[in-house]
Amino acid sequence: MSSRFRVAGLFAGIGGIEVGLRRAFGEKLETTLLCESWEPARQVLAAQFPESDLHPDVATLRDLPSGLDLVAAGFPCTDLSQAGRTAGIRGVQSGLVAHLFEIMQLQNKTVGRAPWLLIENVPNMLALDKGEAMAYLVKELGQLGYRWAYRVVDSRFTGVPQRRRRVLLLASKTEDPRPVLFSDDTAGLDEEQLHQDAFGFYWTEGRTGLGWARDATPTFKGGSSVGIPSPPAIWLPTEQAGRKIVVPCVEDGEALQGFERGWTLPADLGRRNGPRWKLVGNAVTTGVAEWLGQSIKAPGDFDLPSVKWERKGAWPTAAWGDGTDVWKVEASEFPRLDPYTHLTELLSLDKAQPLSWRASSGFWSRLRVSNLGRHPGFREDVAEHVPLAPVPDRKTK
Incomplete structure (x- = not known):
């Protein structure tokens, strides 16, 4: 890893992913670009990340900074969540994730070094329309040549008293995401x-x-x-x-x-x-991103049981894939148990x-x-x- 860890955040919200990564990487983290369309969120980002370029619309974003280590995208859950419209991955808001893959495709053609890709969203996307959203995401990742892994985590594992379940999907062309996501595991919160x-x-x-x-x-x-x-x-x-x-x-x-x-x-x-x-x-719990950053810095060993999974109905709560095969992983939603507040x-x-x-x-x-x-x-x-x-x-x- 180079002396700097360079990050671009799309659908950045108020910067929860970037705050967590900053705590993990310290002064080594460089948030080079933040992209967010909602003006109140942009006001927060401008104040809290004055050193970062701020872009207003993922639909018009064409160039990512060179030398990135990670691209983060907590794309809108409006059409995927139970509280939202449940229109699915093709909905007006959640469908904006298509621009992410267009950008990454262009990145692959113009930049030799492909970064980590982190996608965050609600667990309902694993079940809605028989898991069509996840099927779409992994298909796009496969076309980019990425190996991927995902895991549902509960924010309470970071010690905050908020029961917030989210999917973390991590992918790379050159690195193995499995030790990052699956080397830590516990029996869960008592x-x-x-x-x-x-x-x-x-x-x-x-x-x-x-x-x-x-x-x-x-x-x-x-x-x-x-x-x-x-x-x-x-x-x-x-x-x-x-x-x-x-x-x-x-x-x-x-x-x-x-x-x-x-x-x-x-x-x-x-x-x-x-x-x-x-x-x-709408934010990402910062402690979740901090744990992920720490795991990227120092991944452990991937030794959790996994079995080949044939798609039928809802997707499992943890899995990885390479090419067309999907492997279900027996992992809890509590990678670790930080002191509880x-x-x-x-x-x-x-x-x-x-x-x-x-x-x-x-x-x-x-x-x-x-x-x-x-x-x-x-x-x-x-x-x-x-x-x-x-x-x-x-x-x-």
Whole structure:
């Protein structure tokens, strides 16, 4: 490896991959190019990565810097996620990944040295349309001559109390991605060691799914089933009435993704429903990228069991391929177990706001007609909270 590790980030968001890689490589990391179309995200990138070239649109990007070591692409999950439109890999937003392969094809023709390629997205793409999205990705990688491997990981392995599952797909023409992704493995998180003084859930759900998480929040999302980019709520059963159902502040959201608090402040336009929560919800957990960077620097041995897999239905949660063959790998979603930060230790409880009357009453009305939320005491505390909830957003005619 050269004295510098040079990275280009496409669909860069607020730079979660690049922040994690910077922690792994230190001063050796050089983020040469960031490409992002959404203006609030560009404001964050411009402030936090002033040394990097910033390009506004992957569709018009034709040239990548020379001498790159890695190209990262956390392409939009809008058409792949359960919270999104589920239009599939050919959808308007998720289909933008096609530009990545056009760029890499051009890179292969004009630059002798091919970099690592990292793709990040939601696990639903392994199952949606019988795994058509993953089939498309590996086909394109095969045409580029890349060997690839992928693994679903849960962000909690980095110690943050957010249950966030993501696919990491790593590919290379010259290197073997398997020791990078599969040399670390554990039996997983011991749920019995988690505290029971805080439970995260989606208040924007009710009839279909709560996203229930013990001593953690569920996955932060850029949107929800009711179209609101909002933080999950947190049930604090030991707090006083009126403070048992709260929402974290956006700075807590940044910390739950591994960023410094205040990371998205450059995009704060002073509006009540500004873009910061959506920026956080769309980000990559920095600790996940840090682990990946450390593994690229010093890969271990690949010795996990793997068996040849014939495509049928959803793809496995971990696999590798070379040419047309696919091999399923027996790997957990917890490559390692960093010291866990319990949710109440991370939360700024003095800044957490009680879930509003409008939000809590709407959630309660949906909850009552579902079979969800049966944890002892939860329904009773939601019902108690509604009449005590703050009402500044309650509109009267």
